[in-house]
Amino acid sequence: MGALEANGRTAELVRTPAGVVLRLGLTGVDPAYVDRSVAELLSCSAGRPWQPNPLEPEGWWISRRGREHRAGCRSGPLAVELRLAFDSAARLSVELRWRNTGHRRLGDLAVGLLLDLGRLTDSQITVPGLLYNDNPSADRARPVPRVGPAPGGGFVAEEDRLPIPGVNLEWRTGRARRRLSVFSQPVARHSSDGVVRYGSLGVIRREGPVIAALSGVLMFDGKQDVRYVSKAETETTGDGYLTLLPGESYDQHLVVDWGPQEHRGHAFRHLVRTGRSLFAEPGAKPLDLDEIVARKTQALDSRWFRAGTVAGYTKFSEVAGNGPAKARHFLYGWTGQALKLAWCDARLGFDCGDQERIERCRAAVGFYLAGSSTGTPGLRHNAYQLGGRRWTSFRWGGRPMVSSRAYGETVADLAEIVTLFRAHGEVVPDAWLAALTEALDFFRAGLLPDGTFPIGWRLDGSPAAATVSAAGIPCVLAALKAVPVLDDAGLLPQAITWLSRYHDQHARTFDRPFARSTLDAACEDKEAGMYYFLAAYESFRLTGDELFAGWAEVAADWLLTFVYVWSPELDTGSPLREAGFSAVGWPTVSVQNHHLDVFFPTAELLAFGAGTGRPEYVEAAWTAIGAMGQGIAGRPGEWGFEVVGEQGEAFFQTHWQRRGTSNTWNPSWVIALVLANALRIRDHG
Template sequence: MNAIVKRFVCCAVALSGIAALGAVNYSPEYVSASLALKVPGNPAEVYSLGMQKLADNYFDYELVSEEKIPVNIYQKVEKTENGEQITVFLTALEDVYFHYGQLVKTGFRHDDCQFYLPGFWYRRNLRSPEEAPSFHTSDSWVVREDRLSSPLTAIFNEKSGRSMSVIRLAVYDTDALTTHKEGEVILSGNTSIGYTGFENVGGVSCLSFGFPYQEAPKTYIRKLTLAPAVEAFQKLAKGESISFVWELREEKSTDFSQFVQQTWEYCYDTYRPQPVETSYSADKMKEVMSNFFVESYVSDYATKYFSGEGILTATCENGPVAEVGFVGRTLLNAFNALEYGEAKQRTDLIHNANSIFDSYLENGFSGSGFFNERVDFHRGDFGEVHSIRRQSEGIYALFHYLQYEKEKGRKHPEWEKRIKSMLDMFLNIQNEDGSFPRKFKDDFSIVDKSGGSTPSATLPLVMGYKYFKDKRYLESAKRTVDYLEKELISKADYFSSTLDANCEDKEASLYASTAAYYLALVSKGTEKEHYTALAKKAAYFALSWYYTWDVPFAPGQMLGDLGLKTRGWGNVSVENNHIDVFVFEFASILDWLSEEYNEPRFSQFAEVISTSMRQLLPYEGHLCGIAKTGFYPEVVQHTNWDYGRNGKGFYNDIFAPGWTVASLWELFSPGRAEHFLKK
């Protein structure tokens, strides 16, 4: 019997008969603990620990085994403002390799519960496929803390509205490498990464946590690849001591959305992430990134573009793919290059930008009049399938371009005609419930009916209403948010906004918040209040994907050696377990919500995001593992996961700087939507 299975059996026995509990009550009858000790070359031995109450002692409990073990373990339990703080002290009586774990019963029926591990697990992850962590594979999961935007697990009882959570309080400053990534592994040094999660024990939900890390029943090593469980052991030398602190908390919420809001605020208040000190101003960021508009420019084909998708970090050589939106963002980058080029009198940028717009007007459309949104010129592949997201992001960029040009006294009637025609086609493919299909063909036949990408269409529809004074577009936009409110926001179910995954993801909630924000900006009175409230509710889910703490790295892992602070960076999705700089207008939305609701956490965290995302700026002498100046990295692998190359502390070998440059450029160009919609 392996150590993970044996620990589960020990805990299951200790936690029998617990269904009546419904509050934090840290006492022997509600808690189980275990200690696994490993002698190198041998399977670990697992010892079930009982809690013996101590009197007139600094500690409240001694944890003892029926068998003699070479470790003294004591616990101190203290009431706090939030709940109960549990401090565990271990002292080795001889050299040992140890793994410590606890289960705390909630008293909630497992079948009544939804689960939340920030930036990784929402409800039961049932939007995710079987090949990713979800209830499809198991109803019990524990994971290493660095997978999570806050090292917390919370269990929400939908029937009672009560929840219990456990959060770790630690100085996260070390990590260690291992030679293996599955089974029982001995760490090469000290780590500060533990584990957290939830387990179903006899039909009752239990909080599960411990140190050092483990992952069970599977570990998630790369996209759609589950691997065998892993359990780490750290050396504790004779006479050495180590301590760990967890806080248990109970809360009452009206629904899952309020539960996520309260838990995010608790995480934020617990870790209090501060802005990252950096010498890079917004102007400096733009100056360096503007090199992307020079070196990525491709003029060899009928449509000119910035090569920003599917290129190698080792060379950053231009590729044959031109992509309007999503990870390419060539039209938004063209607008950014034009605006910046004219402000800085950079004729090279002005030329590149104008040639892109002119060539797309001439050659960038399908037979029906949609964008050729992703073209591979080497393969002669112009794409049979369109996506509402790429099409919308292209129109969004063009509206900014047209408004800018209008303010400069320059007119583009042919572009206006094209865009109006595209918006009219949007009206034709919108579903009765207000949603848009995620993917469709040029003949309007549906390829993917999922409505997860719907909020991306809201933005150009609202902009089209404002630019063309056509109320049909506003009504269409309102219908999109009606759909979002009914199917995503009210259900707290944000899914499949990204185009390369089918799962719970950050971008769905971020786009939903942005869509409501756009409608709020063009509304008044109770209608504005309603859209503002929707933007706020969705924003908490988007915020939950962003790190409130700094993940530690092992020596030799490049990101750690560069001193990367992960606070303010966002995890991507359940399928894609890396952090990135996807923010675009979200910081502006947070600042706006901060004023609307007098909520300083929003604006404070927006500043954390803004400063932290500057850290990996590549320039001569500080290339951060990227071949060219200004080509900002994308797949930042911060945990034990990869896209197929390099793993924690490094990037994947292929990246898409087109969208990273566009995202950061918008971050450092605040208030664009308000400028456009308030004109």
């Protein structure tokens, strides 16, 4: 029998004098994508620490039938069998069975696939949520997942840490680019004490990058048995080793997908699409949109503060036992989102005919604009401290800094409030329009020499740093949001020029993926890509130019690498398991912070998908907003909160901080993002 074939792909196991060889390729295309000895691709290690050693086979058998190829061998008492077969979507199913054929228990085992393609030219790696071209923007002084350039490096993590349990490689052969992904279909292993374990996935560096799909052992920075457990923290662990009793087997269910790659750096898009087709878990939807809005509105109301002219929404709750006790302050943008909360209040007021809510929004905006100036025209502080009655900003290098990310978000929210008021015939104060104009004039003058925005500005308007980052993209979004409300013919082309700079810096090739938008994590992060997506979508909405729809689509796929398509099973008795929590639809945060949170452009993803005939984004958005209804307190005492509508910032689905739990850290952005998304999505019915 010949090679297996499906939709132009070929796969086969071939007996040679040296053993059995695995070949993967495309019909009529040379050289093959994979042409390696199976013994070199399988790894078996006994003892601690585990070693990425090739299998030492004791003779092979092989079977080549019409729809499947199988081969097997023994290595001491351990027998391994490999089965290949194409599925109906022309993806290659790879089944591995490791069986103890001896009479004694085999312990401290590490087995699996090490798919070594040899030296690769111009390669890129994507491990969803964890590795993006080896995280070039991550702070080198912090422990963060990396493979590294030298042989011996590597990062291997638990499968439950990956939103899409797969690894993607992209490289160049001659003038053509290629891609290959390995997916695991995770199967939980249960111990007698109720602990749940999964296999592991990652990349090890030899001559080139090697995809590792193993039985659960871990690696961090090339060191075996090291786990990444919190922000820039690791610990040694003996977890992940396999024990097989006589006659017992361990099975791996893998899928391999490969093909040509048209756009350099964009192979992750195939990983997303294949991953989302492999996993069909529906996700949870404990609340409908009206219930989400009702609960979050109660939380919003509990944050409202007014004393004379001081008006706004506190970042943390003043109710005892309702989250951390912190000094009262308003934070504009980032984890405060004070003006987004004002937009939500006004939107609720217009929807329900509640003038008091509209006036609360007006008062909050008025207070912010009246006192927040740094003294530099158009540049405003990021926070107001209620106790000290003073305006403050973030700090960078020991000195005050106005964050471009937080300030851009706030100016964008101001533009949206103006749009909302005008849409309902409400008077817009001249001071609001003047503040928008001043902010945009400052943005025009506040660029770095490369045409992007700095991470932030000193109070005199000078850049705080020249670090390459995506942090300033919210300033682009602010300009785009201001286009419909200001009489400024040059604003739209200027904003598009700014966006184009970020496109060239990040999204054209993803040599340097979106990074450094999350202010407490100097690394590749979801929120950096989120604001690029929002700016690209807004550019498309304003111009109708399909170029920007294409940019938004690429960014949407990059964001979806952070979104869970499956729900890892949690330990027996853990709070999230007892609550029936599902991770499907939840995004993680960054390559440094591996928890789940609700910061996601859910409403805009839905609108983009619906408006451009891209139903996969509509489906992803509905799944996300349904998922984010989990963990919202419905009564005092639920989820650790005393106020209805509160929700923790972090849910822990893997061994990062406290697996199987959520926290009660509840800054006001957790109210603002979910409520704003639910209000917008409710318009879609």
